[in-house]
Structure formats: structure tokens, C-alpha cells
Amino acid sequence: MKPKPHVLFLPGLLNDASLFQSQLDALGTVATTAVADLTLAESLPGLAEAVLDLAPKEPFVLVGLSLGGYVAFEIMRRAPGRVCALALIDTSARPESTEASAARKAVMQLAETDLEAVFEQMLPRLSHPERMDLPAVRGVIHSMMTGLGKDVFLRQQRIIMTRPDSRPDLERIECPTLVICGREDLITPPEMAEEMARGIRHARLCMVEKSGHLSTLDQPDEVARLLLEWVTSLST
Numbered sequence: 001m002k003p004k005p006h007v008l009f010l011p012g013l014l015n016d017a018s019l020f021q022s023q024l025d026a027l028g029t030v031a032t033t034a035v036a037d038l039t040l041a042e043s044l045p046g047l048a049e050a051v052l053d054l055a056p057k058e059p060f061v062l063v064g065l066s067l068g069g070y071v072a073f074e075i076m077r078r079a080p081g082r083v084c085a086l087a088l089i090d091t092s093a094r095p096e097s098t099e100a101s102a103a104r105k106a107v108m109q110l111a112e113t114d115l116e117a118v119f120e121q122m123l124p125r126l127s128h129p130e131r132m133d134l135p136a137v138r139g140v141i142h143s144m145m146t147g148l149g150k151d152v153f154l155r156q157q158r159i160i161m162t163r164p165d166s167r168p169d170l171e172r173i174e175c176p177t178l179v180i181c182g183r184e185d186l187i188t189p190p191e192m193a194e195e196m197a198r199g200i201r202h203a204r205l206c207m208v209e210k211s212g213h214l215s216t217l218d219q220p221d222e223v224a225r226l227l228l229e230w231v232t233s234l235s236t
Contacts, residue, residue, distance in 0.1 A: 002235060005084070006060040007031045010051065010068025011038060012090075012214070013156050014145045019065065022220030026228045031061070038071060039152045044159050048074035052082065059084035061231060065216060066091050066188065067156060073166040076173055085234050087178040087227065090185050090213050092192040093166040093199065101161055108157050115150050125186045128212040137217045170199030177203040178230045182211030182218060204230075 007027055009020045017024070017035035024033050036054070041047040048071055062083045064072030069091025076083060096104075111118045119142055123132055131137050145153070177200045181193035190207060197205035206226050211218040 005031045005231060005235065006056040006058065007033045007231060008051070008055055008060050008062055009033065009035045010062070010064035010071050011035060012066030012068055013160065014148050014153050015065070015067075015214075016144050016148065018140050018144055019214065019216055020063075023063075023216055023224045023227050026224035027231060030228065031231055036068075036071075038067060038156070039148060042155060042159070044070060044074050044163055045078075047071045047159065048078055051075060052079055055082065061085045061087070061234070063087040063089065063227070064091060065089040066213065067160055070160065070163045070166070073169060077166075077169055080172070080174070083175055085176045085178075085231075086173065087180065087230065088193075088196055089180045089223070090182055090188050090193075090215055091196075092188040093170055093196050094192060095163055095165040096161050104157055104161055108154055111150050111153050115145065115153065118153070119145050126213045128182065128184050128210050128218045130210060131212070131218040136220075137214070140217055141214065167195070167199060170196060171201065173200045173202075175202065176234060178226070179203055179205045180208060180215060180223060180226060181205075182208050182213060182215040184211060185213045185215070187213040 011019045020035060027033050036051045038047050041050050059082060062072050069088045072086060107118055126141060127137050179193050179197045181190050193205060197203040208215045208219050208222050216223050
């Protein structure tokens with residue numbers, strides 16, 4: 001019997017394993033799954049090395065959402081042979097823009113005194129308007145943010161702001177790649193997903209309808225289905 005593939009998930013800003021619960025449940029029958037901790041290191045290279053230190057020694061499937069996608073690109077630069085397949089969800093290969101950096105600094109300043117206000121400000125950009133007030137969306141996002149807290153938020157924001165331009169690296173990604181994006185993602189919109197899919201030789205692009213930036217929460221069943229079908233296809 002062929003061994004189950006290892007699937008390693010990389011969460012986004014102020015996210016933990018709750019972000020992927022539906023997808024972890026769906027993949028549990030066909031793969032060995034784990035979620036990396038992206039809260040400890042101070043830099044993108046530091047996060048990548050921390051993930052690689054704890055990752056399976058045999059080639060694994062890497063799934064990154066938002067910040068997790070930025071870490072995934074850094075891993076692909078450092079150790080492409082460790083990754084047998086790559087999924088990029090609601091993320092971008094572009095560096096931080098001047099406008100995004102200015103907006104990020106303002107939110108970071110607010111977080112110093114009022115993380116609850118940051119949550120209310122960010123929620124409409126993280127989730128689809130028809131999904132954002134559902135307990136399975138709003139409640140999970142709030143729980144993750146309050147659980148991880150201000151210091152992790154500021155540390156991860158600084159890492160995101162200094163990420164490099166990964167677009168020149170896209171053509172060097174040779175493993176099967178799945179690109180998923182919420183149709184109404186306001187943070188890393190569809191054109192960024194399309195750009196990644198065009199640049200990666202073996203990429204497949206899937207748009208998720210009625211979904212914002214956190215598509216794994218907005219449309220958990222659909223993203224789980226896409227990942228399950230894709231991971232299953234890798235072994236056939």
C-alpha cells in the first residue's frame with residue numbers, strides 16, 4: 001500500500017490551525033496533516049527555516065494561505081526538493097506596495113492600544129459580506145486574533161511588509177501547483193492569483209465564488225473539496 005502523503009499547512013496573519021479545520025477534516029482520510037506555527041520567528045527566512053526544521057524529511061505537500069503563501073515561496077527558494085506539490089491560497093507573489101505598507105502601519109499603530117478595533121476594521125476585508133457575520137467565520141477569526149494577540153500581530157505584519165518580490169521565482173517552481181482564490185478577495189484579489197498561475201509551469205487555478213480573503217472559512221466545503229481532489233490526484 002502506498003503511504004499517505006504528508007500535507008503541511010501554513011496559516012495567515014493572526015491565524016492558527018482553526019483556519020484549516022474543515023480542510024484538515026477532509027484530508028484526514030487520505031493524508032497525514034499538520035499545521036505549522038508561524039508566530040515565533042522575526043523574519044521570513046526565520047519562519048521558513050523553522051517550518052523546514054519540523055517538516056517531514058520525505059517530500060511533502062505544502063499549502064500556504066496569505067502570509068503562509070509568502071513563507072511557502074521562501075521555502076521554495078531554499079529547499080524546493082523538499083516540496084512535492086504546492087497549493088497557494090489567497091496569496092500573492094508581489095512585494096508590499098507603498099499604499100499597502102502605509103495602511104498596514106496605521107493598523108499596527110491601532111493594535112498597540114485596541115486589538116478589538118483592529119478586528120472590526122479588518123473583518124470586512126477578510127471575509128465575504130454574506131459570510132462575515134456567521135459564527136463559523138466571525139467567531140473563528142475573533143478567537144484566533146485574541147488567542148494569538150498583539151505581539152504576534154505586530155511581528156507578523158513586519159514580516160509581511162518586508163517580503164521580497166517572488167514573481168521572478170515563479171518559473172523555477174516545477175512541482176504540481178494549485179492556486180485558489182476567493183472571487184471577492186480584497187487583499188490578494190483574483191488578478192494576483194492569475195499572475196501566479198500564469199508564471200508557474202504546472203499550475204491549476206481555481207476561483208471560489210462568494211468568498212473573500214479567508215476562503216477556507218468563507219467556503220470551507222468548496223476549498224476542502226478542491227484540496228481533496230487535488231491531493232488525491234497527485235498519487236494517481
